[in-house]
Amino acid sequence: MSSASMSYRKPAALMVLATVMLAAVPNLAVAQMSHQHASEAACEETVLRCATKVTPAFGPDGTLWLTWMAGGQISVASSKDQGKSFSAPVQVTRDRLNLDWGPDARPKLAIDAKGEIAIAFSTFRDQAFNGQVLTTRSTDGGRSFDPPKPITVNNESQRFEVIGFDPAGTVFAAWLDKRNRVPAQQRGEKYDGAGLFFASSKDGGATYSDAQLAADNTCECCRLALAFDGAGHPVVVFRNIFEGGVRDHAIVTFSGLATPGDLHRVSRDDGQIAACPHHGPSLTISPEGTYHVTWYTNGKARKGLFYARSRDGGKTFSDPLAVGQPNRSPSRPQIAAGPQGLVMVWKEFDGQKTSINLMTSHDDGATWSKPSVIADTADSSDHPLLVSDRRQTYLSWMTKADGYHLQAIEGEP
Amino acid sequence: MKRHLLAVLILLATLPSALAAGEGAPRPFERGSWQKLLHAHAGHPTLVHFWGVTCGPCKVELPQLGQFMKDHPGIDVVTISADLVPNLPDATRSMLDRAGLGSAENWIFDDGFAERLRFEIDPAWQGDIPRTMLIARDGTITTIEGSAEIADLNKWSDAQAATIR
Structure with a gap:
């Protein structure tokens, strides 16, 4: 359909038609050609190279496990050489599902002390983007996975699950759930946000306990952060909706797997904006027992990325420390307490390239190194994630242009 | 000649679908x-609304904007x-139609590297939606983060109308 095929003498009516076509062709061509360009994925197959979201975890034997989303499927593979080569991928999902592609969604994996693997992920179950959290597990070292099952029997929207094994080998799961919206509306009440629900599994993720509510009316469009404290109790950080519609971060420390503690505020950012930031927090707990949180806010009191720590189990937090250069759209902060101290990474964008910036702390977050750029890419990329084995912490980063990237973070002298 | 005829037949066969794809479908924003966009609307008071099909607050605001458009033909x-x-x-278009915004100038982000689109609009914008930018006749931009209050939009619109006189 090149324009050359139309450059010949024809009656006027056909010339008019040709003119109309020429006008229509650019739009059509753009619509057809833009598909690949507009995608966050490098390719459409289920292989790692095509993944948009990749989540890492180390097994007890030092094997690196990845789960990823590509070609409409969730897959798993492992590496025994720090990401240089991978085992043949195992597909966790059978049918092609409408996986939750939201900016803060990703498949999760957790590995217990015996090397058993639990997986959780979300799908969009209808055209209105109502979500469903599905879980599965492997009891043969990742060679096969049970068919994925809903984490709860309830059919209202669920998204943004997190999972982790506690020290006793129980899977703890938390997610955002809209089930309380319908009864509230039936009572004629306005319902904001979603409930933070949780459940646990004593069989490695095969079956979960009944869902329970930890906090209602939390922000419905941001991921959660989960860590376990020194006693093995789950700690969850999330964007809450405080009085007056203020979407600031809150933290809950559980006193048992079924007992959420009091809700405390991480920071007073005054994020009084009815909007979806699609930008959740990160939490790690250091061997000293200190909680370390990073987050994004667009509040009235402060805007951008911030870090704060709590040395009293999340009751009070230090003054927020600004992270990143405000004119470089700093985003996606991640924090991890590893064998060599605290590591924080985040993205910046200079108009052309996305860079991963690093800061480290060797005094439990009291002081931080100057930021340094440790990686960059010139096309779209997943969030920078941190994963630690017994010896060190690694940056785990999926990029469209340069593929999957696992990079040891060198300890500072 | 035969080749020419074939080309015309192909054109005739594809024309309706080509036109259907162009009409009403959101334009690719690259x-x-x-x-x-700024250039095309220079000198006209313009409301630019950023939203998304999965954004909860957007679902509430979109029909209000549809009504606003009806009430303010000068914007x-x-x-x-x-x-x-x-x-x-498809989902984007159907939500716009239901909100009464089918005839507005509608665009859809068309770059997998969304950061660079946002950076061109406002380097400080992290992607929070909804977000509304009010562009006055003189090019002054007022940004409303989160859901806009229709009363504020009306006030702005009235001020724009006043500047004509």
């Missing part, structure tokens, strides 16, 4: 689109779907 109303994965033109 690198450079923001400057073109250019532009919507830009800024969800990070712009592969849902």
Whole structure:
């Protein structure tokens, strides 16, 4: 359909038609050609190279496990050489599902002390983007996975699950759930946000306990952060909706797997904006027992990325420390307490390239190194994630242009 | 000649679908689109609304904007779907139609590297939606983060009307 095929003498009516076509062709061509360009994925197959979201975890034997989303499927593979080569991928999902592609969604994996693997992920179950959290597990070292099952029997929207094994080998799961919206509306009440629900599994993720509510009316469009404290109790950080519609971060420390503690505020950012930031927090707990949180806010009191720590189990937090250069759209902060101290990474964008910036702390977050750029890419990329084995912490980063990237973070002298 | 005839037949066969794809479908918003948009509306009071099909607050606000457009024919109303994965033109279009915004100037992010689209619009914008930018006749931009209050939009619109006189 090149324009050359139309450059010949024809009656006027056909010339008019040709003119109309020429006008229509650019739009059509753009619509057809833009598909690949507009995608966050490098390719459409289920292989790692095509993944948009990749989540890492180390097994007890030092094997690196990845789960990823590509070609409409969730897959798993492992590496025994720090990401240089991978085992043949195992597909966790059978049918092609409408996986939750939201900016803060990703498949999760957790590995217990015996090397058993639990997986959780979300799908969009209808055209209105109502979500469903599905879980599965492997009891043969990742060679096969049970068919994925809903984490709860309830059919209202669920998204943004997190999972982790506690020290006793129980899977703890938390997610955002809209089930309380319908009864509230039936009572004629306005319902904001979603409930933070949780459940646990004593069989490695095969079956979960009944869902329970930890906090209602939390922000419905941001991921959660989960860590376990020194006693093995789950700690969850999330964007809450405080009085007056203020979407600031809150933290809950559980006193048992079924007992959420009091809700405390991480920071007073005054994020009084009815909007979806699609930008959740990160939490790690250091061997000293200190909680370390990073987050994004667009509040009235402060805007951008911030870090704060709590040395009293999340009751009070230090003054927020600004992270990143405000004119470089700093985003996606991640924090991890590893064998060599605290590591924080985040993205910046200079108009052309996305860079991963690093800061480290060797005094439990009291002081931080100057930021340094440790990686960059010139096309779209997943969030920078941190994963630690017994010896060190690694940056785990999926990029469209340069593929999957696992990079040891060198300890500072 | 035979080849020419074949070409014309192909054109005739594809024409209706080509026109259908162009009409009413959100336009692809790419690198450079923001400057073109600003240029095209220069001198006209323009409301640019950023939203997305999965954004809860957007679902409430969109029909209000549809009504605003009806009530303010003097304001250019532009919507830009800024969800990070712009592969849902059908859902986008059907939500716009239901909100009464089918006839607005509608765009959809069309770059897997959404950061660079946002950077051209406002380097400080992290992608929070909804977001509304009010562009006055003189080019002054007022940004409303989160859901806009229709009363504020009306006030702005009245002020724009006043500047004509």
